[in-house]
Amino acid sequence: MSLLAYRVIHIFSMMLMFTALGGLILAAQAKVQTDASRKMAGMLHGIALILLLVSGFGAAAKVGFANPGSWPAWLWLKALIWLVFGGVIVLIRRVPRLASLMWWALPLLGAIAAYLALSNVRN
Numbered sequence: 001m002s003l004l005a006y007r008v009i010h011i012f013s014m015m016l017m018f019t020a021l022g023g024l025i026l027a028a029q030a031k032v033q034t035d036a037s038r039k040m041a042g043m044l045h046g047i048a049l050i051l052l053l054v055s056g057f058g059a060a061a062k063v064g065f066a067n068p069g070s071w072p073a074w075l076w077l078k079a080l081i082w083l084v085f086g087g088v089i090v091l092i093r094r095v096p097r098l099a100s101l102m103w104w105a106l107p108l109l110g111a112i113a114a115y116l117a118l119s120n121v122r123n
Helices: 003-029 036-062 073-094 096-118
Strands: none
Touching (some): 003 036, 073 096
């Protein structure tokens, strides 16, 4: 697969992830405990994370970072951010009072991840 294809899938996956997180945050603010929409948002979050992982590693391999031993610091930070996005779903569910903070903090974290990639990869 081409680097462009990996990048398009990666961006699409980020959109899916933020859509899911937005839905979960709004459900937490509305104190929705069980709902089909909440379940759908949770599944979308998981699917988006898998697509992000596959497309991110695929793109990294295409630009010469196939071996984690050769990863620069910015790529490790992006992997850490991916883990945060994976675990934040639990925080949204268990601490709904932080929903307003997460509404702003998560897109900021996404912008940091984008900056790390865009400022370091030239291909």
